[in-house]
Amino acid sequence: MRQFMKLFKSLLVAPATLGLLAPxxxxxxxxxxxxxxxxxxxEEVRNIxxxxxxxxxxxxxxxxxxxxxxxxxxEAGSFSETTTASFSVDAVLGAIDGNASATTxxxxxxxxxxQFNIGLSTxxxxxxxxxxxxxxxxxTASPIxxxxxxxxxxSLVVDGVTxxxxxxxxxxxxxxxxxxxxxxxxxxxxxxxxxxxxxxCGTGNSIGAGGKGVAASLGYAFDSGFSIAGGISSPTTEIVxxxxxxxxxxxxxxxxSYGVAVGYAMDDGxxxxxxxxxxxxxxxxxxxxxxxxxYETSETGGTDSSxxxxxxxxxxxxxxxxxxxxATTGLFADSVTEYLIYEASxxxxxxxAMTITPGIFIEETAGDDLTGVAVKTSFSF
Numbered sequence: 001m002r003q004f005m006k007l008f009k010s011l012l013v014a015p016a017t018l019g020l021l022a023p024x025x026x027x028x029x030x031x032x033x034x035x036x037x038x039x040x041x042x043e044e045v046r047n048i049x050x051x052x053x054x055x056x057x058x059x060x061x062x063x064x065x066x067x068x069x070x071x072x073x074x075e076a077g078s079f080s081e082t083t084t085a086s087f088s089v090d091a092v093l094g095a096i097d098g099n100a101s102a103t104t105x106x107x108x109x110x111x112x113x114x115q116f117n118i119g120l121s122t123x124x125x126x127x128x129x130x131x132x133x134x135x136x137x138x139x140t141a142s143p144i145x146x147x148x149x150x151x152x153x154x155s156l157v158v159d160g161v162t163x164x165x166x167x168x169x170x171x172x173x174x175x176x177x178x179x180x181x182x183x184x185x186x187x188x189x190x191x192x193x194x195x196x197x198x199x200x201c202g203t204g205n206s207i208g209a210g211g212k213g214v215a216a217s218l219g220y221a222f223d224s225g226f227s228i229a230g231g232i233s234s235p236t237t238e239i240v241x242x243x244x245x246x247x248x249x250x251x252x253x254x255x256x257s258y259g260v261a262v263g264y265a266m267d268d269g270x271x272x273x274x275x276x277x278x279x280x281x282x283x284x285x286x287x288x289x290x291x292x293x294x295y296e297t298s299e300t301g302g303t304d305s306s307x308x309x310x311x312x313x314x315x316x317x318x319x320x321x322x323x324x325x326x327a328t329t330g331l332f333a334d335s336v337t338e339y340l341i342y343e344a345s346x347x348x349x350x351x352x353a354m355t356i357t358p359g360i361f362i363e364e365t366a367g368d369d370l371t372g373v374a375v376k377t378s379f380s381f
Contacts (some may be wrong), residue, residue, distance in 0.1 A: 003354045070205045083122040087381050090115050093146040094374025096364070111142025115151040117159075128165040133176075135159040144374050147361070170220040174369075180231035180265070183219025185252035187259035187282045190292040190325055190374025192309035193345035193359040193376075197327045202294030202309025205331070209248045244270035256286045266349025273301040281309075289314045292344035298331055305331040320348025329363060339364040353380050 095110040115137035122130045137151035145152075153157075162175030162182065173182040186208065187203035200208035211233035219229030229250045245268050252261035260282040281294035285380045294309035311325030324344045332338045345359030355378045363370040 003110040005264070007290060014281060026210065032171060051101060065230040080135065082124070083120065088117045090150065090152065090376060092148050092374050092376045094372060096143045096147070096370055098368040098370040109143050109168045110347050111144045113142055113145030113148070113150045117151070128163065131162045131164070133159040144372060146302045146372065147194050147196070147372060148376065149199070167218065170218055172216070172218050174216045176214050177211070178215045178230060179211045180215055180217055180233045180246055180248040181207065181250065182215070182217040182231065183229045184217070184250040184263065185219070185227040185254065185261060187202070187252055187261040187289040188255055188292045188294065188317070189283045190312050191283070191313065191321070191323050191347065192325065193357065194361050195346055196341055197307060197309060197329060198325050198341065198343060201278035201281045201292055201311070201326050203281050203296050205277045206248070206265045206296055207250060207261055207281060209246065209263065209265045212244065212246055244268060244272070256285070270304065271273040272342045275300040302332055305333045317346070318348070320346055322346050354378070
């Protein structure tokens with residue numbers, strides 16, 4: 001087997017070697033080495049310019065330069081010059097005390113989770129953008145990883161493909177596994193620690209509406225600070241069909257110190273009950289902090305439910321920033337017991353590529369309340 005591999009390598013190397021020797025052989029023939037030896041004879045001295053080895057060397061160099069240019073062109077064309085890639089890694093170490101999971105019941109669980117994300121972006125006109133998200137993470141999420149919203153699955157998976165482009169003065173976003181709210185403008189300065197209703201400032205079903213599969217979203221921003229947007233999403237490629245399509249609208253106004261946004265979403269339910277949701281959020285910035293609030297209400301089959309959020313952000317506390325917030329864990333009807341979640345976190349950048357965020361949260365449940373403590377480390381490169 002080893003001898004066979006040596007023979008195989010020789011077969012690969014031989015054509016390349018012959019290709020390199022070919023220009024040298026041609027040069028030797030053109031110089032006629034026998035005649036050249038005569039130039040050193042004392043009987044006859046000839047003009048060296050008759051065979052001009054410098055000219056022959058220039059011919060050989062030009063061939064090498066041409067080959068190098070072709071290789072450079074090949075390398076440049078193999079990866080678009082307008083394509084950029086971004087990478088991020090998040091890791092969390094933490095523990096939950098309480099009814100941490102349905103399988104283990106009450107108790108304390110400590111877990112370590114990670115996720116790895118790749119973002120590819122390409123522009124074809126300078127005004128458009130083709131974006132691809134590729135994710136992976138821990139094989140399964142621990143209770144703390146699930147609460148932080150970490151991706152799972154050790155295989156790299158395409159998590160979304162979107163294409164954004166201008167339409168007049170507006171921006172259009174279409175894609176698979178993207179959100180109806182891709183072009184929406186919110187009015188919230190709060191940075192959440194957990195992946196709960198706090199993460200969407202209490203308006204995740206309206207202003208932060210997701211998607212069911214393929215989606216299209218169109219938004220326009222006016223110079224005055226106003227913006228308007230709308231979108232539609234379907235679980236299949238058949239938009240506005242028999243499936244449960246999701247429609248949404250958004251209007252917002254913001255300045256440097258305050259802002260307000262309104263969102264509407266309608267899920268036609270397919271063959272089920274229709275759900276309509278209204279959301280409102282806003283922020284106001286003080287000298288030392290920024291206050292963000294959110295409210296959402298929905299109606300399904302004649303039943304109304306609502307939820308709310310409030311958060312304070314302190315952008316400059318030592319080398320980092322502090323966020324403290326509270327929200328309902330979902331939308332609750334008037335006749336249903338309402339549960340809240342509270343959190344506090346401190347985020348500080350170690351450098352431009354690394355950020356450490358320790359935090360704590362308490363979530364009310366029908367059984368024991370959940371108390372979680374975790375440290376999240378984020379890398380970007």
